[in-house]
Amino acid sequence: MQVVKPGHVFDRDREWDALVRFATSDSPDVRLGIVSGRRRMGKTFLLDAVAEAVGGFYYAATDGTQATALADFGAALAQQADGGRYAFADWDEALRQVSRLSRGLVVLDEFPYLARSAPGLPAVLQRALGPRGYLRAGTTRLLLCGSAMSVMGGLLTGSAPLRGRASLELVVQPFGYQEAARFWGADDARLAVLVHSIVGGTPAYRREFVAGDVPSSLSDFDAWVQRAVLSRQVPLFREARYLLAEEGDIRDTAIYHGVLAAIADGNHTRGGIAGYVGRKATDIGHVLTVLEDSQLIARETDPFRKGRSFYRIREPLIVFYEAVMRREWSRLERGDQAAVWRSSRATFLAKVVGPHFEGLCRDWATSATAAGALGGTAAEAGATVVADPARRAQIEVDVAMLAADEPGSQRRILSLGEAKWGKTLGVRHLQRLRRARDLLSVRGYDTSATVLACYSGTGFDADLRAAAHGDRQIALIGLGDLYQ
Ligand SMILES: Nc1ncnc2c1ncn2[C@@H]1O[C@H](COP(=O)(O)OP(=O)(O)OP(=O)(O)O)[C@@H](O)[C@H]1O
Ligand SMILES: [Mg+2]
Numbered sequence: 001m002q003v004v005k006p007g008h009v010f011d012r013d014r015e016w017d018a019l020v021r022f023a024t025s026d027s028p029d030v031r032l033g034i035v036s037g038r039r040r041m042g043k044t045f046l047l048d049a050v051a052e053a054v055g056g057f058y059y060a061a062t063d064g065t066q067a068t069a070l071a072d073f074g075a076a077l078a079q080q081a082d083g084g085r086y087a088f089a090d091w092d093e094a095l096r097q098v099s100r101l102s103r104g105l106v107v108l109d110e111f112p113y114l115a116r117s118a119p120g121l122p123a124v125l126q127r128a129l130g131p132r133g134y135l136r137a138g139t140t141r142l143l144l145c146g147s148a149m150s151v152m153g154g155l156l157t158g159s160a161p162l163r164g165r166a167s168l169e170l171v172v173q174p175f176g177y178q179e180a181a182r183f184w185g186a187d188d189a190r191l192a193v194l195v196h197s198i199v200g201g202t203p204a205y206r207r208e209f210v211a212g213d214v215p216s217s218l219s220d221f222d223a224w225v226q227r228a229v230l231s232r233q234v235p236l237f238r239e240a241r242y243l244l245a246e247e248g249d250i251r252d253t254a255i256y257h258g259v260l261a262a263i264a265d266g267n268h269t270r271g272g273i274a275g276y277v278g279r280k281a282t283d284i285g286h287v288l289t290v291l292e293d294s295q296l297i298a299r300e301t302d303p304f305r306k307g308r309s310f311y312r313i314r315e316p317l318i319v320f321y322e323a324v325m326r327r328e329w330s331r332l333e334r335g336d337q338a339a340v341w342r343s344s345r346a347t348f349l350a351k352v353v354g355p356h357f358e359g360l361c362r363d364w365a366t367s368a369t370a371a372g373a374l375g376g377t378a379a380e381a382g383a384t385v386v387a388d389p390a391r392r393a394q395i396e397v398d399v400a401m402l403a404a405d406e407p408g409s410q411r412r413i414l415s416l417g418e419a420k421w422g423k424t425l426g427v428r429h430l431q432r433l434r435r436a437r438d439l440l441s442v443r444g445y446d447t448s449a450t451v452l453a454c455y456s457g458t459g460f461d462a463d464l465r466a467a468a469h470g471d472r473q474i475a476l477i478g479l480g481d482l483y484q
Pocket of ligand 1: 008009010011012037038039040041042043044045046146147203204205207208
């Protein structure tokens with residue numbers, strides 16, 4: 001069955017197709033789906049549109065007791081079924097009625113609220129979906145949706161009752177950086193990077209949170225930051241704080257902010273973060289786990305050293321908040337954003353845009369378009385640090401890419417790259433990459449075809465361009481390539 005995605009839903013073609021396939025499937029094995037993803041990613045927006053398109057029943061729960069939730073659900077179901085009154089004694093009764101009434105998709109959005117007021121609900125669903133259960137026998141296809149990753153993730157793991165019952169598991173992610181540029185209408189690549197370094201790919205930040213205010217051009221960027229991000233009258237202003245406060249598992253926000261501030265300040269290892277917040281590395285393990293589970297931070301492993309991980313903040317707005325807004329909060333509350341922006345702009349470029357640009361380059365390097373320029377598709381990609389004992393130095397490699405491990409042969413390094421947002425790269429940057437490559441070669445890697453990649457948001461000097469000319473093992477990648 002072909003169900004056309006409505007025009008107001010931007011991107012999300014893959015998600016749309018998966019949801020429509022689920023909603024219209026004839027298979028008795030397709031009865032339960034789980035949709036999750038962080039707040040503001042557009043789960044409700046998407047599910048509402050799908051339910052509308054296929055004539056399904058969409059219900060969003062609110063916080064409440066089991067009794068109020070059942071009453072609310074009964075009223076919504078009655079409205080959908082044209083009148084009637086339902087007073088359900090429990091969820092089993094409510095779901096039986098749903099399976100009698102509905103001939104297709106039923107969406108239970110904000111499911112974590114329901115699960116909290118009725119801890120037995122997953123077990124009720126398990127029975128209803130079991131071999132002789134009424135949901136299994138009927139034609140209802142149930143989608144559970146929610147943002148509390150601790151609840152949604154837990155529905156299907158370990159010994160959870162619903163494990164093995166879901167035929168669809170969809171995580172709604174932020175838009176990729178290229179889609180985000182289109183979404184924001186940022187045709188200028190430089191503007192697109194700057195905007196993405198603050199609001200990332202979260203759809204809601206382009207709409208309700210700034211009332212549709214987008215920078216009209218690169219020259220409007222500074223004014224836009226002041227009126228749309230740093231202004232206390234705009235919802236985006238408090239958003240980074242709310243994001244953390246809304247995570248159910250977080251009680252003492254101070255230590256969480258401390259850890260996020262540490263990462264935003266450039267401390268990416270567990271030891272570095274612990275040092276910054278003045279705790280022992282073992283004491284922040286729980287905080288890191290909670291932040292990782294709630295998808296606010298990500299742990300990336302060094303492709304050359306398995307035991308070494310880097311922590312990164314996944315939501316750019318949090319980096320921006322920790323690096324720029326938090327330290328100026330009282331001035332911002334007084335409405336002095338012009339002065340704050342004047343004194344924070346350099347910090348913004350160094351702590352926010354610079355590292356963000358490195359991340360975009362890593363994203364690009366693993367994309368299909370990059371494979372041609374970088375000698376293949378990477379099995380692993382990430383940042384690394386190469387020790388140079390003879391010179392008592394450490395060489396940071398921002399974008400390192402490895403081919404798949406083939407037993408019996410040396411691991412091939414596809415590419416080593418350096419990324420700089422605000423600097424024109426020259427031959428000396430290339431020399432550093434050469435040195436890193438030679439050191440890794442001594443350590444047993446196959447570097448015979450390694451491409452040395454220079455990524456710049458500013459450009460490359462004449463000597464570097466001359467060196468790269470006609471040499472397939474040197475790649476110069478500018479903003480035009482990233483946004484091709
Ligand atoms: N694909 C999209 N195209 C256009 N706008 C979108 C899209 N997805 C989301 N939005 C915008 O983002 C807003 C927030 O999305 P939505 O409320 O669906 O997020 P959510 O994931 O349900 O968040 P929460 O977990 O807080 O409920 C929408 O109201 C809409 O303005
Ligand atoms: Mg929602």
